[in-house]
Amino acid sequence: MKKIGLLIIGITSCSLMAGCNTTSSGKMKIATTFAPIYDYAKRIVGDKADLYCVVGDNEPHDFSPNDPAASIFCAEAKVLFSYGHEMDTWADRLSKNTFNVTNGVGFDENNGVIDPHAWLSLKESQTMMKNIKDKMVEIDPDNSTYYSENYDKAVSEFSNAMSDFSSRLEGDKLSSKVIVTSHEAFGYFAKEYGLTQYGIGDIAAHEPDSGRITSTIEYIKENSVKYIFVEELDEVGHVETIVNELKKENYIVEYKTLSAYEGVNVDEYDKEGDYLSVMKENVLELETCLKE
Ligand SMILES: [Zn+2]
Structure with a gap:
């Protein structure tokens, strides 16, 4: 009740004031729901707005916002x-100005369910950045050249990264093309570089049942898998079970970290949160592990 009260006061006091969708710095407020959108928007918006990320470094699949500060920022933002x-x-509960960035993105189905992880495709990322750029030009036409230049720069950086990643992961350089992941997040990424993903947990990051654990153990042995890739936000109990079961059969499998960029620590963004640098780390890790 207290939180709802605060939110109402926040919105009401805001609606009575002029210029409320700007911050004290005079910049407009732009909100984003979770990590990849924050990253794309940051590239396009640059220093023209104060950006906010509601999910931040939390796990997004089961996230529900309960921070009054997030509610107030989103209610005041030009767009979420x-x-x-x-x-x-x-999202629609937090803002009446939501804008879905996925228009034009090709989503894949996985066992009859849409796989949401299209942000792990660098190609689809560019589609989403274009949508954000177009929306910013509409909201703030005076700065349309600035947004367009930022978009062009971002596209060039993403295209260069794709060429680099392809040169590392495609062709005959790797001894294995199979990635076993703790959560089935890397379908789009795998497709982009000719890899095969085997997700232990499903696309919504649910824990696997005992049947899935058994079939994973068989899959690992059949495909001579040496590593399981775990995300930093994942629960790893089921991975430990698999590693321990295999150890009993003298089959050693290690785990390594791979980021699905589902969370971002906004305060650390400039140092380590940038999408492309995280993807590059992923690619270098995969290159090392799959070459062995
Ligand atoms: Zn996920």
């Missing part, structure tokens, strides 16, 4: 860039 596809079902 959202994703849809079950990743931020709460």
